[in-house]
Amino acid sequence: MFYEPKNGHGLPHNPFNAIVTPRPIGWISTRGKDGKDNLAPYSFFNATAYVPPQVMFASTSAKDDRDFGKDSTSNIRDTGVFCVNIVEYSARDVMNVSSGTLPADEDEFIKAGIEKAQCDLIDCPRVANAPASLECKMTQIIKQEGDNNYIVLGEVIGVHMRDDCIVDGIFDVTTFNPLTRLGYRDYSVVREVFSLARPDD
Structure with missing residues:
Protein backbone atom coordinates (compact mmCIF):
# COMPACT_ATOMS: atom_id res chain seq x y z
CA MET A 1 0.00 0.00 0.00
CA PHE A 2 1.11 3.54 -0.77
CA TYR A 3 -0.74 6.73 0.03
CA GLU A 4 -0.16 10.45 -0.11
CA PRO A 5 -1.25 12.00 3.20
CA LYS A 6 -2.81 14.98 1.41
CA ASN A 7 -5.20 12.58 -0.37
CA GLY A 8 -6.06 10.39 2.63
CA HIS A 9 -5.28 6.74 3.35
CA GLY A 10 -8.67 5.02 3.15
CA LEU A 11 -8.11 3.16 6.43
CA PRO A 12 -10.40 3.35 9.48
CA HIS A 13 -7.71 5.22 11.46
CA ASN A 14 -4.65 7.28 10.56
CA PRO A 15 -1.61 4.94 10.51
CA PHE A 16 1.04 7.69 10.73
CA ASN A 17 1.70 7.68 14.45
CA ALA A 18 1.49 3.87 14.51
CA ILE A 19 4.39 3.80 12.04
CA VAL A 20 6.62 6.18 14.00
CA THR A 21 6.87 4.11 17.19
CA PRO A 22 7.68 3.65 19.96
CA ARG A 23 7.82 7.25 21.13
CA PRO A 24 8.90 8.43 24.58
CA ILE A 25 6.30 10.42 26.49
CA GLY A 26 7.13 13.85 27.82
CA TRP A 27 4.82 14.59 30.74
CA ILE A 28 4.99 18.37 30.56
CA SER A 29 4.27 20.44 33.64
CA THR A 30 3.85 24.21 33.51
CA ARG A 31 2.62 27.10 35.62
CA GLY A 32 0.73 29.94 34.02
CA LYS A 33 1.38 33.60 34.66
CA ASP A 34 -1.82 33.48 36.76
CA GLY A 35 -0.21 30.85 39.04
CA LYS A 36 -2.39 27.97 37.78
CA ASP A 37 -0.58 24.64 37.30
CA ASN A 38 -0.95 22.30 34.33
CA LEU A 39 0.21 18.77 33.51
CA ALA A 40 -0.19 17.02 30.15
CA PRO A 41 1.49 14.12 28.30
CA TYR A 42 2.98 14.61 24.83
CA SER A 43 4.23 11.71 22.73
CA PHE A 44 5.86 13.91 20.11
CA PHE A 45 8.80 14.34 22.49
CA ASN A 46 12.54 13.70 22.49
CA ALA A 47 16.02 14.85 23.44
CA THR A 48 17.81 16.85 20.74
CA ALA A 49 21.33 17.68 21.98
CA TYR A 50 23.93 16.81 24.65
CA VAL A 51 25.82 20.07 25.23
CA PRO A 52 23.96 21.95 26.42
CA PRO A 53 21.27 19.29 26.98
CA GLN A 54 18.12 20.16 25.05
CA VAL A 55 14.68 18.65 24.50
CA MET A 56 11.64 19.24 22.35
CA PHE A 57 7.97 18.42 22.30
CA ALA A 58 5.26 19.18 19.78
CA SER A 59 1.70 20.26 20.43
CA THR A 60 -0.78 19.59 17.64
CA SER A 61 -4.15 20.91 18.73
CA ALA A 62 -5.93 23.86 20.32
CA LYS A 63 -8.40 24.67 23.08
CA ASP A 64 -11.33 27.06 22.93
CA ASP A 65 -10.20 28.82 26.12
CA ARG A 66 -6.66 29.48 24.87
CA ASP A 67 -5.38 31.84 22.20
CA PHE A 68 -2.17 29.91 21.54
CA GLY A 69 -2.47 26.13 21.16
CA LYS A 70 -3.05 24.26 24.39
CA ASP A 71 -2.50 25.07 28.06
CA SER A 72 1.13 23.90 27.94
CA VAL A 84 9.55 17.37 31.45
CA ASN A 85 8.60 14.47 33.72
CA ILE A 86 9.43 10.90 32.66
CA VAL A 87 6.47 8.50 32.78
CA GLU A 88 6.89 5.07 34.34
CA TYR A 89 4.61 2.11 33.70
CA SER A 90 3.08 2.29 37.17
CA ALA A 91 1.89 5.85 36.44
CA ARG A 92 0.07 4.92 33.23
CA ASP A 93 -3.44 5.43 34.60
CA VAL A 94 -2.86 8.81 36.24
CA MET A 95 -0.91 9.94 33.16
CA ASN A 96 -3.95 9.03 31.08
CA VAL A 97 -6.26 11.01 33.38
CA SER A 98 -4.00 14.05 32.93
CA SER A 99 -4.45 13.84 29.14
CA GLY A 100 -8.10 14.87 29.40
CA THR A 101 -9.25 18.25 28.07
CA LEU A 102 -9.92 20.37 31.14
CA PRO A 103 -10.65 24.08 31.54
CA ALA A 104 -7.47 26.17 31.65
CA ASP A 105 -7.94 26.93 35.35
CA GLU A 106 -8.33 23.27 36.41
CA ASP A 107 -5.21 21.55 37.79
CA GLU A 108 -4.47 18.10 36.34
CA PHE A 109 -2.27 17.27 39.33
CA ILE A 110 -5.33 17.59 41.56
CA LYS A 111 -7.72 15.96 39.08
CA ALA A 112 -5.51 12.86 38.73
CA GLY A 113 -4.34 12.76 42.35
CA ILE A 114 -0.67 13.29 41.44
CA GLU A 115 1.71 14.64 44.07
CA LYS A 116 3.51 17.75 42.92
CA ALA A 117 6.79 19.30 44.02
CA GLN A 118 8.32 22.68 43.26
CA CYS A 119 11.19 22.79 40.78
CA ASP A 120 14.50 24.09 42.13
CA LEU A 121 15.53 26.56 39.41
CA ILE A 122 12.29 27.56 37.68
CA ASP A 123 8.83 28.67 38.83
CA CYS A 124 7.11 25.46 37.81
CA PRO A 125 5.72 22.30 39.42
CA ARG A 126 7.05 18.81 38.75
CA VAL A 127 5.72 15.30 39.35
CA ALA A 128 7.13 14.57 42.80
CA ASN A 129 7.73 10.84 42.34
CA GLN A 140 12.23 28.57 20.82
CA TYR A 150 3.94 24.04 17.45
CA ILE A 151 7.38 22.70 18.38
CA VAL A 152 8.64 23.80 21.78
CA LEU A 153 12.39 23.58 22.34
CA GLY A 154 14.09 24.00 25.67
CA GLU A 155 17.47 23.84 27.36
CA VAL A 156 17.65 21.51 30.34
CA ILE A 157 19.04 23.57 33.22
CA GLY A 158 18.24 21.19 36.10
CA VAL A 159 17.84 17.42 36.41
CA HIS A 160 16.04 15.46 39.14
CA MET A 161 16.60 11.68 39.32
CA ARG A 162 14.85 9.42 41.81
CA ASP A 163 17.48 7.74 43.97
CA ASP A 164 16.22 4.19 43.39
CA CYS A 165 16.67 4.65 39.62
CA ILE A 166 20.44 5.07 39.95
CA VAL A 167 22.14 1.65 40.01
CA ASP A 168 25.92 1.21 39.91
CA GLY A 169 26.35 4.77 38.74
CA ILE A 170 23.89 4.67 35.85
CA PHE A 171 20.29 5.81 35.42
CA ASP A 172 18.76 2.35 35.06
CA VAL A 173 15.45 2.31 33.15
CA THR A 174 14.76 -1.28 34.20
CA THR A 175 14.09 0.00 37.72
CA PHE A 176 10.94 1.82 36.60
CA ASN A 177 10.05 0.58 33.08
CA PRO A 178 9.42 3.66 30.88
CA LEU A 179 6.01 3.93 29.26
CA THR A 180 6.07 4.50 25.50
CA ARG A 181 3.42 5.58 23.01
CA LEU A 182 2.44 3.56 19.97
CA GLY A 183 -0.36 4.40 17.53
CA TYR A 184 -4.11 4.61 18.00
CA ARG A 185 -4.82 4.03 21.73
CA ASP A 186 -1.84 1.70 22.15
CA TYR A 187 1.12 1.94 24.51
CA SER A 188 4.11 -0.24 25.34
CA VAL A 189 6.58 -0.57 28.19
CA VAL A 190 10.36 -1.03 28.23
CA ARG A 191 11.19 -4.19 30.16
CA GLU A 192 14.06 -5.69 28.19
CA VAL A 193 17.34 -3.84 27.65
CA PHE A 194 20.45 -4.93 25.74
CA SER A 195 23.70 -3.21 24.72
CA LEU A 196 25.54 -3.08 21.41
CA ALA A 197 29.17 -2.03 21.05
CA ARG A 198 29.60 0.67 18.39
CA PRO A 199 32.14 0.19 15.60
CA ASP A 200 34.17 3.11 16.99
CA ASP A 201 34.24 1.84 20.58
Whole structure:
Protein backbone atom coordinates (compact mmCIF):
# COMPACT_ATOMS: atom_id res chain seq x y z
CA MET A 1 0.00 0.00 0.00
CA PHE A 2 1.11 3.54 -0.77
CA TYR A 3 -0.74 6.73 0.03
CA GLU A 4 -0.16 10.45 -0.11
CA PRO A 5 -1.25 12.00 3.20
CA LYS A 6 -2.81 14.98 1.41
CA ASN A 7 -5.20 12.58 -0.37
CA GLY A 8 -6.06 10.39 2.63
CA HIS A 9 -5.28 6.74 3.35
CA GLY A 10 -8.67 5.02 3.15
CA LEU A 11 -8.11 3.16 6.43
CA PRO A 12 -10.40 3.35 9.48
CA HIS A 13 -7.71 5.22 11.46
CA ASN A 14 -4.65 7.28 10.56
CA PRO A 15 -1.61 4.94 10.51
CA PHE A 16 1.04 7.69 10.73
CA ASN A 17 1.70 7.68 14.45
CA ALA A 18 1.49 3.87 14.51
CA ILE A 19 4.39 3.80 12.04
CA VAL A 20 6.62 6.18 14.00
CA THR A 21 6.87 4.11 17.19
CA PRO A 22 7.68 3.65 19.96
CA ARG A 23 7.82 7.25 21.13
CA PRO A 24 8.90 8.43 24.58
CA ILE A 25 6.30 10.42 26.49
CA GLY A 26 7.13 13.85 27.82
CA TRP A 27 4.82 14.59 30.74
CA ILE A 28 4.99 18.37 30.56
CA SER A 29 4.27 20.44 33.64
CA THR A 30 3.85 24.21 33.51
CA ARG A 31 2.62 27.10 35.62
CA GLY A 32 0.73 29.94 34.02
CA LYS A 33 1.38 33.60 34.66
CA ASP A 34 -1.82 33.48 36.76
CA GLY A 35 -0.21 30.85 39.04
CA LYS A 36 -2.39 27.97 37.78
CA ASP A 37 -0.58 24.64 37.30
CA ASN A 38 -0.95 22.30 34.33
CA LEU A 39 0.21 18.77 33.51
CA ALA A 40 -0.19 17.02 30.15
CA PRO A 41 1.49 14.12 28.30
CA TYR A 42 2.98 14.61 24.83
CA SER A 43 4.23 11.71 22.73
CA PHE A 44 5.86 13.91 20.11
CA PHE A 45 8.80 14.34 22.49
CA ASN A 46 12.54 13.70 22.49
CA ALA A 47 16.02 14.85 23.44
CA THR A 48 17.81 16.85 20.74
CA ALA A 49 21.33 17.68 21.98
CA TYR A 50 23.93 16.81 24.65
CA VAL A 51 25.82 20.07 25.23
CA PRO A 52 23.96 21.95 26.42
CA PRO A 53 21.27 19.29 26.98
CA GLN A 54 18.12 20.16 25.05
CA VAL A 55 14.68 18.65 24.50
CA MET A 56 11.64 19.24 22.35
CA PHE A 57 7.97 18.42 22.30
CA ALA A 58 5.26 19.18 19.78
CA SER A 59 1.70 20.26 20.43
CA THR A 60 -0.78 19.59 17.64
CA SER A 61 -4.15 20.91 18.73
CA ALA A 62 -5.93 23.86 20.32
CA LYS A 63 -8.40 24.67 23.08
CA ASP A 64 -11.33 27.06 22.93
CA ASP A 65 -10.20 28.82 26.12
CA ARG A 66 -6.66 29.48 24.87
CA ASP A 67 -5.38 31.84 22.20
CA PHE A 68 -2.17 29.91 21.54
CA GLY A 69 -2.47 26.13 21.16
CA LYS A 70 -3.05 24.26 24.39
CA ASP A 71 -2.50 25.07 28.06
CA SER A 72 1.13 23.90 27.94
CA THR A 73 2.14 26.01 24.95
CA SER A 74 0.30 29.07 26.24
CA ASN A 75 1.95 28.82 29.65
CA ILE A 76 5.42 28.31 28.17
CA ARG A 77 5.00 31.25 25.81
CA ASP A 78 4.04 33.43 28.77
CA THR A 79 6.61 32.23 31.34
CA GLY A 80 9.52 30.83 29.29
CA VAL A 81 9.90 27.66 31.39
CA PHE A 82 8.57 24.11 31.65
CA CYS A 83 9.42 20.74 33.19
CA VAL A 84 9.55 17.37 31.45
CA ASN A 85 8.60 14.47 33.72
CA ILE A 86 9.43 10.90 32.66
CA VAL A 87 6.47 8.50 32.78
CA GLU A 88 6.89 5.07 34.34
CA TYR A 89 4.61 2.11 33.70
CA SER A 90 3.08 2.29 37.17
CA ALA A 91 1.89 5.85 36.44
CA ARG A 92 0.07 4.92 33.23
CA ASP A 93 -3.44 5.43 34.60
CA VAL A 94 -2.86 8.81 36.24
CA MET A 95 -0.91 9.94 33.16
CA ASN A 96 -3.95 9.03 31.08
CA VAL A 97 -6.26 11.01 33.38
CA SER A 98 -4.00 14.05 32.93
CA SER A 99 -4.45 13.84 29.14
CA GLY A 100 -8.10 14.87 29.40
CA THR A 101 -9.25 18.25 28.07
CA LEU A 102 -9.92 20.37 31.14
CA PRO A 103 -10.65 24.08 31.54
CA ALA A 104 -7.47 26.17 31.65
CA ASP A 105 -7.94 26.93 35.35
CA GLU A 106 -8.33 23.27 36.41
CA ASP A 107 -5.21 21.55 37.79
CA GLU A 108 -4.47 18.10 36.34
CA PHE A 109 -2.27 17.27 39.33
CA ILE A 110 -5.33 17.59 41.56
CA LYS A 111 -7.72 15.96 39.08
CA ALA A 112 -5.51 12.86 38.73
CA GLY A 113 -4.34 12.76 42.35
CA ILE A 114 -0.67 13.29 41.44
CA GLU A 115 1.71 14.64 44.07
CA LYS A 116 3.51 17.75 42.92
CA ALA A 117 6.79 19.30 44.02
CA GLN A 118 8.32 22.68 43.26
CA CYS A 119 11.19 22.79 40.78
CA ASP A 120 14.50 24.09 42.13
CA LEU A 121 15.53 26.56 39.41
CA ILE A 122 12.29 27.56 37.68
CA ASP A 123 8.83 28.67 38.83
CA CYS A 124 7.11 25.46 37.81
CA PRO A 125 5.72 22.30 39.42
CA ARG A 126 7.05 18.81 38.75
CA VAL A 127 5.72 15.30 39.35
CA ALA A 128 7.13 14.57 42.80
CA ASN A 129 7.73 10.84 42.34
CA ALA A 130 8.69 10.73 38.65
CA PRO A 131 11.78 8.66 37.84
CA ALA A 132 13.32 11.84 36.42
CA SER A 133 12.29 15.43 35.80
CA LEU A 134 14.03 17.95 33.56
CA GLU A 135 13.75 21.62 34.43
CA CYS A 136 13.80 23.52 31.15
CA LYS A 137 14.22 27.07 29.92
CA MET A 138 12.34 27.57 26.66
CA THR A 139 14.64 28.54 23.78
CA GLN A 140 12.23 28.57 20.82
CA ILE A 141 8.64 27.94 19.86
CA ILE A 142 8.40 27.09 16.17
CA LYS A 143 5.15 27.20 14.22
CA GLN A 144 4.83 24.18 11.92
CA GLU A 145 2.69 23.75 8.84
CA GLY A 146 -0.98 23.20 9.68
CA ASP A 147 -3.31 24.65 12.26
CA ASN A 148 -2.06 24.80 15.85
CA ASN A 149 1.11 22.75 15.24
CA TYR A 150 3.94 24.04 17.45
CA ILE A 151 7.38 22.70 18.38
CA VAL A 152 8.64 23.80 21.78
CA LEU A 153 12.39 23.58 22.34
CA GLY A 154 14.09 24.00 25.67
CA GLU A 155 17.47 23.84 27.36
CA VAL A 156 17.65 21.51 30.34
CA ILE A 157 19.04 23.57 33.22
CA GLY A 158 18.24 21.19 36.10
CA VAL A 159 17.84 17.42 36.41
CA HIS A 160 16.04 15.46 39.14
CA MET A 161 16.60 11.68 39.32
CA ARG A 162 14.85 9.42 41.81
CA ASP A 163 17.48 7.74 43.97
CA ASP A 164 16.22 4.19 43.39
CA CYS A 165 16.67 4.65 39.62
CA ILE A 166 20.44 5.07 39.95
CA VAL A 167 22.14 1.65 40.01
CA ASP A 168 25.92 1.21 39.91
CA GLY A 169 26.35 4.77 38.74
CA ILE A 170 23.89 4.67 35.85
CA PHE A 171 20.29 5.81 35.42
CA ASP A 172 18.76 2.35 35.06
CA VAL A 173 15.45 2.31 33.15
CA THR A 174 14.76 -1.28 34.20
CA THR A 175 14.09 0.00 37.72
CA PHE A 176 10.94 1.82 36.60
CA ASN A 177 10.05 0.58 33.08
CA PRO A 178 9.42 3.66 30.88
CA LEU A 179 6.01 3.93 29.26
CA THR A 180 6.07 4.50 25.50
CA ARG A 181 3.42 5.58 23.01
CA LEU A 182 2.44 3.56 19.97
CA GLY A 183 -0.36 4.40 17.53
CA TYR A 184 -4.11 4.61 18.00
CA ARG A 185 -4.82 4.03 21.73
CA ASP A 186 -1.84 1.70 22.15
CA TYR A 187 1.12 1.94 24.51
CA SER A 188 4.11 -0.24 25.34
CA VAL A 189 6.58 -0.57 28.19
CA VAL A 190 10.36 -1.03 28.23
CA ARG A 191 11.19 -4.19 30.16
CA GLU A 192 14.06 -5.69 28.19
CA VAL A 193 17.34 -3.84 27.65
CA PHE A 194 20.45 -4.93 25.74
CA SER A 195 23.70 -3.21 24.72
CA LEU A 196 25.54 -3.08 21.41
CA ALA A 197 29.17 -2.03 21.05
CA ARG A 198 29.60 0.67 18.39
CA PRO A 199 32.14 0.19 15.60
CA ASP A 200 34.17 3.11 16.99
CA ASP A 201 34.24 1.84 20.58
